[in-house]
Amino acid sequence: MRQAFVVSYDVSCPKRLRQVFKLMRGYGEHIQLSVFRCELSPREFAEMRARLASTIHHAEDQVLFVDIGPVDGRGATAISAIGKPYTEPERCAIIV
Numbered sequence: 001m002r003q004a005f006v007v008s009y010d011v012s013c014p015k016r017l018r019q020v021f022k023l024m025r026g027y028g029e030h031i032q033l034s035v036f037r038c039e040l041s042p043r044e045f046a047e048m049r050a051r052l053a054s055t056i057h058h059a060e061d062q063v064l065f066v067d068i069g070p071v072d073g074r075g076a077t078a079i080s081a082i083g084k085p086y087t088e089p090e091r092c093a094i095i096v
Contacts, residue, residue, distance in 0.1 A: 001041075001071075002039050003045065003067055003068075004037065004039050004040055004069060004071050005028075005039075005065055005066060006035065006039070006066040007035070007037075008035045008063070009024075009037045009052075009059075009062065009064070010062045011034075011056060011061045015021055016061065016069065020056065021054050022053065023048075023051055023052065032033040032090045
């Protein structure tokens, strides 16, 4: 079952910040500066955490993971907004 996560990061070095941003683009939707919404299987989540752990500087940087629930349940409605509305990404099959 896929879970929805909000991933937010604070990275102090511009070079590492770009690396983390590029890495996160492969896992989710960029919704705000340093914030992504990701729909991941347990394996994908573990892979993403491991890749982030090897990219950041653990004494200077921080990555936060918020599990907002199953994609087909609470995870689909857990984010609300004030001002510019949040629109959930369109879900479609990608054939490679």
